[in-house]
Amino acid sequence: MTLRTVFVVAALTLREAARRRVLRSLAVLTAVLLGLSAWGFTRIDATFGGLTSGESRLAAAMVLNLVMFGLSLIAALGTAFLAGPTLAGETESGMALAVLARPVRRSAVLVGKWLGLVAFGSGFVAAAGSAQLFIVWVTVGYWPPRPLAGLALLAAQAIVLLTLGLLLSTAVSPMASGIVAVGLFGAGWVAGVIGGVGEAFGNDGVARVGAVSQMLLPTDGLWRGAMNAFQDSTLLTQFGPAFEGHPFLSAAAPTTTYLVWVGLWIALVLGLAVVVFQRRDQ
């Protein structure tokens, strides 16, 4: 019965995502980004015809990571702004009352919503990300070394953020939860860049900023892992320390321990959201 509730609510959340304006805005934004990137990649080849193969690979990998960052931003914004209204908005408008008065556990409703959002976020990353990789392959002939791992990490990043958005939406208003989630995502990215700079200059204190922020909010750690999967592994060894600490190149893939931590982080935040949601008066 509880499992049935989870699937009914997950299907409802997917249908909501598909029918609300947010999907159309996402589709338009993604189409614009993909279109611009296609044009940009053809220009790289045309303008810098004289690049060596290594240089053009570096340029392609870097621009690909840049565009993927745009995609991950769209996924983050989209899922965070879907996660917020879906709980806080429904409570505020009274839409949750009729649903929660049914013979359902609140935990099942919340997990169902989470599952629906996870399916939506992952589906978006898979579709838009593959389209982007295909565009790069057609325009400049570059194919990343581990595309699946990269896309999976990008999807995990979206899942982390939507889980956070869901937790926030159990406590604050719909708009505020979206804004706070995206703000934290941005702050995490900036902290990651600062940490990268610290590493490049051998400053442990500054490097720790990035490490700690990647533990507290794993979006940036996952994003760096995804970049690493999209870029040619020979690049950093070839071009050496000149690109250390670069915001759109990453030195290493995420460790297994880190991935386990991310799984644990998601479970903890979702569990906390369930506890808060169960205790809340409607």
Next chain:
Amino acid sequence: MVTVTGTPSLDAARQLLAELPPAPAVWCSGLGKRYRRRTVVTGVSFTVDRGEVVGLLGPNGAGKTTVIKMLLGLVRPDAGEVLLLGRPAQDHHSRARVGYLPELFRYQPWLTAAEVLDLHVRLAGEKVPASERRACLAMVGLADRADDRVGGFSKGMQQRLGLAVALVARPELIVLDEPTSALDPVGRADVRDLLLALRTRGVAVLLNSHLIGEVERVCDRVVILDKGQVAAAGTLAELLGQRELRLRLTEVGPQAQARLAAAGRLTRSGDEFTVTLPATPAEVDDGTVPDLVAGLVGLGVRVHAVEQTRISLEERLLAILRTESGEKDQH
């Protein structure tokens, strides 16, 4: 006697259980709720029997909606117990056969009316054929809007949809919180007919409404809440049994005045005397009035007019609430 299905003692126990009357649709005892320092509900107890229509009345802020939400597990009570259809309300299965129309009714705007009903049937875990779901929409006057998105519905249509949602999963108890707040007079009459139909089908109804006339017409019993407490409860006959006698009299001496006061609570304004007579069932005429009039005439009083009325629920409600606040002011 030995049967194949079980031992005699087991069978006897089964029979005993089967012969027990079904548990009430709603049973709550000592419900209490505080929001920070403000006590919203305290010591509320009442029952709604199977097939009974009970009205919940009271002024704004009396705690009616909070009580309803506590019954349905939407608000956690700080004190008290709730049984829905015989099961403790903490168990979510207790709501399997409960339909609810919230005061704040809103349904997924991106779904069609038919899809909203499908969703609630699935959440309730019931198997309701499509024809029955359509019939449910038709019952609230939305048959031709089944495939339209709820986002385009007016307030009144959303409230009608809410009624259909409350009715769709074959409930044994329906909780309606202000079900006619957005409806036109025709819609209100429809809801009244619907409630009467539900009563004949044996469905219990808990109705919270500001429209006293509506409650008076359809409810078997009334629970009046004031400042989070039950101010009065009873059948309409118990609450409305009181009669009022209005008399226009002259030449009323002290003896006649005493005779009037002996008949019931007396108020006077000039020549107008009002006596509140004790409660009797509506159909019984115990001869109090002719005896009183004869007595007054015997005492030399000139009787110009005598009018006997029954107290309306509205007057009774106001009287109860005023007495309550008067008593509290004195403390």
